[in-house]
Amino acid sequence: EVELNIAGLHSALGVRVTTTEGEDGASAAGKRTIEVDGTCLGRTLGLPKGRMLLSRILDEAVLPHSSARRVLPAAIGAVLRTPPSESGTGGAPPRGEDRMLRSLSGLVRTIQPSVSPRDLLDCLDAVAEVHADLAGEGGKETIKSMLGVQRARMELLHAVLSRGNEVCLIPGEDSGNEWRRKEGEFMTLLSGGGSR
Numbered sequence: 001e002v003e004l005n006i007a008g009l010h011s012a013l014g015v016r017v018t019t020t021e022g023e024d025g026a027s028a029a030g031k032r033t034i035e036v037d038g039t040c041l042g043r044t045l046g047l048p049k050g051r052m053l054l055s056r057i058l059d060e061a062v063l064p065h066s067s068a069r070r071v072l073p074a075a076i077g078a079v080l081r082t083p084p085s086e087s088g089t090g091g092a093p094p095r096g097e098d099r100m101l102r103s104l105s106g107l108v109r110t111i112q113p114s115v116s117p118r119d120l121l122d123c124l125d126a127v128a129e130v131h132a133d134l135a136g137e138g139g140k141e142t143i144k145s146m147l148g149v150q151r152a153r154m155e156l157l158h159a160v161l162s163r164g165n166e167v168c169l170i171p172g173e174d175s176g177n178e179w180r181r182k183e184g185e186f187m188t189l190l191s192g193g194g195s196r
Helices: 002-013 038-045 048-059 065-080 097-109 117-136 143-147 151-167 176-190
Strands: 015-019 032-036
Touching: 002 015, 002 038, 002 048, 002 065, 015 065, 032 065, 038 048, 038 065, 048 065, 048 097, 065 097, 065 117, 065 151, 097 151, 117 143, 117 151, 117 176, 143 151, 143 176, 151 176
Parallel strands: none
Antiparallel strands: 015 032
């Protein structure tokens, strides 16, 4: 019954888990791949109840950690594609967004189990992709305008950057150079310069 409920949560969030069979034909020995449909997740997070759902299942650790950490980059992309406030000109964020962003920040900051370097790199890719999409539509969107004056959005990206420096730059990790490059690109976008 638990597996059915988790499958329902996966479906609502656009998460697809596939398992390839191992060498002996047993799926238990195989590799799990988790993909997130950003469009489906964006639709879910576009609703206050969807934002509350994600927040609750992260806070209560209902969603398996392996799924939650793959939802993270797509959720950041979905959030940044929406106006930072309900009125679009400042003010309160959309209902449930602050709680959801704090839950995502908690996921990023959690040390055990930790997010992987790939998850954090994908988060920076999601920010750059949203920036490129919005700038490509003739808009003058910048990272600063996507963040608005919403503290929770800024805290989440700060958590990603801080945790990335801890996780990606440890000796023996191959992701160090890629992290430094993407972090530099992010800082360039944040300062208002350059386009990807």
